[in-house]
Every structure is written in structure tokens, then in C-alpha cells.
Amino acid sequence: MAGSQPTHSSRRILRPANPAFIVLTLFLAFCMNLIPFGQVPGIPDWVAITLAFWSVHQPLRIGMGAAFIVGVAIDVASGGLLGQHALAYVLLSYGASSLSRRILWFPLAQQTLHVLPMMLATQLVLWLVAAMAGRDNPSIWWLLTSFTSTLLWSPAHFVLLAPQYQPESKDVHRPI
């Protein structure tokens, strides 16, 4: 089962993921996406990285349905085209969950190399949809978002898996 270990090559067995925690992290990521930085380049797409993370680690719980719902919410909040982020996130989630079994064999640094193309592809989809609807072209610096989001992959590993790293019961004689 995906998600019982931090990576497939690890000996460590994790606690099962708490669905409420997954929903909470997606919600917090959504709130962070709402912070109005305007057109400042390089602000990471918190939702995309969280969604990709859970699609890789918990493909049975978080998939395209969740991606679609969060995407529509982002579309409404950003005032863009309705369905634009939904489409991009659905494709991102599909890509992430189908690469899940491959990605989890690699150590964190090499996982990051898998994440970058997925983030870039997400932005490409967003741009294609906007271009087809006749919207403005963003500046080239807009692509920085992919890189900053990708940099969050390793921190996300420790933050989002933190509850699963907790020991089942505390052993007073041999504290971990």
C-alpha cells in the first residue's frame, strides 16, 4: 500500500494517514493561496504542491475529485476563468498519482526532479486555457512559481508526514 512508508526503500513503517489531517492541509494551502500578493512573481502555488504530495502519498484518498473541487475554489477566488485551475489540477493529480509508485522509490532530492515537470505542465495547461480564451499573456517570471513550489517538496515531506511519523504509543523506558 502506498503511504505506509515514507519512501518505498525505507524500512520505516508510518502510522496510517488521518483523512481529516489531509483535508485540513488542503484547506490551509487554499487559504495561503488566497493571500493577495497580486502579480508578484515566484509566490509558490501551495495548493498545487499539497495536492501533488497527497496524490503521490495517498492516491486512494486524494485524487482527481479533490483536485477538481479545490481547482474550482481557486478559480472563484482568483477571479480567473471558471474551470481553468480545475482542469490543471485534475491533470496534475492524475499525473502525480500515476507516477506515485515510481516517485516513491527515489530519495527526496530525486523526487523533486519528478515534481518540477509536473508543476511546469500545470502552469502550461493554465496558460493554454487562458490563451485559448483570449486572455493576457503573463510575463515569463510567472513560471518562477513552478520552481518555488517544487522547492517546497522536501519541506512538505516533513510537515505533511509529521503526524504519521509519531510513534504509536510512547514507551517511557525507551523514548524515541
Next chain:
Amino acid sequence: MSVAGHEPPPFFKRGPAPVARLVFFVTLSIVLLVSDVRLKAMEHVRLALTTAIWPLQQVAYSPINVGETVASYFTRLSTILSDNRELQKRQLSDASRLVRQSYLEDENKRLRALLDMRDRQPVEGQIAEILYSARDPFSRRVIIDKGSQQGIESGQAVVDGVGVIGQVVRVFPLTAEVALLTDNEQSIPVKVARNGLRAVLAGAGPGAMELHFLASNAEIEAGDTLVTSGLDGIFLPGLPVATVSKIDRDSSFAFARILCTPLGGVEKHGLVLVLSSRAEQPERPPELDKAKTKSQSPSRVRASRKP
């Protein structure tokens, strides 16, 4: 296929295959997109969802708010004093003009009454503050802090101290979305202040606008000021909009390529004035309506688009 002639039963129930789910959700997204972009059928859904998200957005806005408060706390007293002096100077220089304006307005009213012309509508408006620019990188829009609760309507013109900066395109209960003039979906009918030549000014990306459909031998020069012509029935006539910055007269094209820079602080933040909607225009003559359905040119002249 297995030896037995049928698939073994699945160990884990996983619902529909990923590709089937992908197709379903992609189709759903595309349906949403088409009904939003082409049919404009999603505004009610958007309004409902935005109202639901509103408290979250307020919470998300607080870090920016705190940042601004802290920044303004550290603004030096001398800056404020020099600002104050500057504003007083400007106030004085404007005062003489304002005194004359009220006199001229009265005179204009009387003359118009003599000539039996329609009264010009007085300019009224609501002061609003630009909260932030929308996160969508594919359009140039800002959010202001007044909404339908304060009587803002879709289609109203937004100006700052110098000139027009945009138009309200979407109204939410407590906020409104303003499309800036530089948004490439936004266009505004203008005339050259010097000689009254009419044209359509359209947004062309950050800090730039382009004057469309003017012949390459049109009488226009770099440095000309463009003001609203008021033909659209939305913008009041005579509001300054932009100056012509560069003209590219290539005789191989039918139209000149005329680049303009906006006069108002289109890409800046601060206080703006949302002008009230113009009074009812006289009905268009019926022949014109028929012609409008046949040719596309009048629809290009309109600044409004469907909200």
C-alpha cells in the same frame, strides 16, 4: 487474460479506473470553462461561491494588512509633512480653477438651456480603495473595497485623480472587481482632445494601450491627449484617458499602429473614484439596431462587455 478465461476478482476496491475518472473530470472542467467563457452562464455560481469564500479571503488578507500597518508606522514624520505641504500647494492651485469651474458650469447650463440641449450629467461618485490586484496572472484586474452593498454596479467607470483607470466588471456583496484599461479584453471609445478624431482604445498588456482602426494617414501625433468620447453611454465624455506615445505608420498595413500610455495611475494602488452610472440614454433609432446585427463595427465601439 488469465488461464481461467476471466479476470481474477480485484483485491482492493478502487472505484472506476484512473483514466475513466480523468476523462470525467476533464470533461467537467471543459464544460465549466465553455459555459463560463462562451455562454457567461456561471456568474450566479461564482457569486454564491465568492460569498462563501469571503471570510477566508478576509483572513488571508490580514497578513498584508498587518504589513501595511507596520510599514505606515515606520513612515517618517518628515515624509508626511512634505506630502502635506505638497497637497496644500496643489489644493491652492486647483482652488482658483474650481472657483471658475462652478461659474462656468452655471454659464454652460444657461447656454445649454438657451440652445435647448440636454443637460450634462454632473459627475458623482463613490470613493473606494484598491485592496489588491487579482491573483489571476492572465488579466489585469484589481479588487476595490466597495460592492453591491454600497450600490456599486457592473459597468461603472473608475477614475483616479488624473484620468480613467478602468471599469467595474464584477460586483460582489462587499467588493468589486475592476478591469484596468490595460487588460487586453478592455476597450474604451475615445477621441483625440486636439481635433475630436474618434477611435477605440484597447488594452495591450502591462502599462500599454493601443489605438485600433485608425488609418495610417489619420491626423494624430505622438503626445496627443485622448479623452473619453462618451459614445458608449458608460463613460462620461471628456475624461482624460491616455497620451499617444508612439505611432508606427507602415503603409503596407491599412491601419496605423498607435501605442498609448495611460494617464491615470492604472497599475498603482490607492484611492479611486467609482463614477455613478450615466443617466438613461435616448433610445437608439431602430435602423441602427438592425444595422448592428448585420455588421460588426458598432459592437466594437462599445466599451462594455457582458459582466
